[in-house]
Amino acid sequence: xxxxxxxxxxxxxxxxxxxxxxxxxxxxxxxxxxxxxxxxxxxxxxxxxxxxxxxxxxxxxxxxxxxxxxxxxxxxxxxxxxxxxxxxxxxxxxxxxxxxxxxxxxxxxxxxxxxxxxxxxxxxxxxxxxxxxxxxxxxxxxxxxxxxxxxxxxxxxxxxxxxxxxxxxxxxxxxxxxxxxxxxxxxxxxxxxxxxxxxxxxxxxxxxxxxxxxxxxxxxxxxxxxxxxxxxxxxxxxxxxxxxxxxxxxxxxx
Numbered sequence: 664x665x666x667x668x669x670x671x672x673x674x675x676x677x678x679x680x681x682x683x684x685x686x687x688x689x690x691x692x693x694x695x696x697x698x699x700x701x702x703x704x705x706x707x708x709x710x711x712x713x714x715x716x717x718x719x720x721x722x723x724x725x726x727x728x729x730x731x732x733x734x735x736x737x738x739x740x741x742x743x744x745x746x747x748x749x750x751x752x753x754x755x756x757x758x759x760x761x762x763x764x765x766x767x768x769x770x771x772x773x774x775x776x777x778x779x780x781x782x783x784x785x786x787x788x789x790x791x792x793x794x795x796x797x798x799x800x801x802x803x804x805x806x807x808x809x810x811x812x813x814x815x816x817x818x819x820x821x822x823x824x825x826x827x828x829x830x831x832x833x834x835x836x837x838x839x840x841x842x843x844x845x846x847x848x849x850x851x852x853x854x855x856x857x858x859x860x861x862x863x864x865x866x867x868x869x870x871x872x873x874x875x876x877x878x879x880x881x882x883x884x885x886x887x888x889x890x891x892x893x894x895x896x897x898x899x900x901x902x903x904x905x906x907x908x909x910x911x912x913x914x915x916x917x
Contacts, residue, residue: 671698672723675705680716680867682709682765687723691730694778699752703759710763716874717867718763719859720786721770725852728771728795729779734912737903746900747893753778753810754892760785761814761882764875766866770859771795772852774834780827781811783845784818787881788866790859792852795837797845799824803831805908809895813888819843 671688686692686702694702709715722728732753740746760767760782769786775797783789783797799815801808808815808828816824823843827835841849850858866874902908 670695673698673701673705675709677715679864680714680871681719681863682712682715682717683719683721684709685721685723686729688733690733690735691727692722692724692779693730693733694752695733695736696749696752699756703752703756706756706759706763706767710759710765715765716869716871717863718765718767719770719863720767720782721859722772724773726773727779728773728775729782730775731777731779731781731800738909738912740900740903743897743901743904746903747897748900750810750896750899750903751893753781754896757781757785757811757814757892758888761885761888764878766874766878768859768863768866770855771846772855774798776800777808778811780845781808781814784811784814787878788847788862789845790848790850790855790862791837791841791846792855793837793849794852795840795846795849796834797827797837797840798831798834799827800831802828804911805905806899806902809898810892812895813885813891815845817885819845 671686674685676683684705686698688698709718736749740749766787769783769789771783771789771791773794775783775795777800780797780799799808812824837849840846848858
């Protein structure tokens with residue numbers, strides 16, 4: 664299944680019991696709402712697919728894994744309801760990933776910003792190339808990583824999340840992210856795909872029922888996210904209307 668248009672692309676391929684989902688967008692693999700919704704629907708569909716035991720999540724290209732929310736769409740938000748609706752897209756996706764009955768392996772080939780870091784945090788096991796620096800830039804544009812914070816804090820701890828958030832112009836190295844637990848494996852980009860494929864094949868050879876039960880245990884204690892993430896989306900949706908944020912977004916687009 665494939666979709667390629669101005670709103671980005673989404674493609675899923677299958678090899679035995681492994682489903683590989685690849686998303687892409689010309690603007691550094693950013694996410695307009697339509698693409699977020701399609702990825703969420705695909706994760707939910709694969710969760711119900713009894714022939715799939717493992718999901719690999721990746722993005723296209725070589726430089727950026729994901730640059731987060733679409734700045735073009737953020738600039739089009741005109742009221743709080745629209746703002747909440749837009750950021751709810753990430754809330755729906757993160758909840759779909761944690762509720763998915765399949766283990767999700769992240770394949771990160773390049774830099775990740777904002778929502779991209781949130782998506783990485785919602786993966787169960789992550790392989791990353793050494794070029795995969797990360798940044799939470801939200802404060803620099805007048806908002807904050809409110810929706811993704813629970814996922815990021817769960818993965819790297821509140822202290823490291825705070826360090827990233829309060830230095831919104833600072834890239835953290837892939838080695839830093841690996842040491843903090845955001846990445847499970849750090850490797851050379853030349854062997855990234857081989858490492859991911861080898862691990863996915865090994866993981867998919869295990870008892871599917873055991874994998875499903877392990878997935879539930881991994882995400883124990885996150886049940887409040889069903890409401891929490893949408894409450895956070897409302898906070899961000901309000902802040903994105905500020906003159907500070909509108910001005911900052913226009914500067915970033917230049």
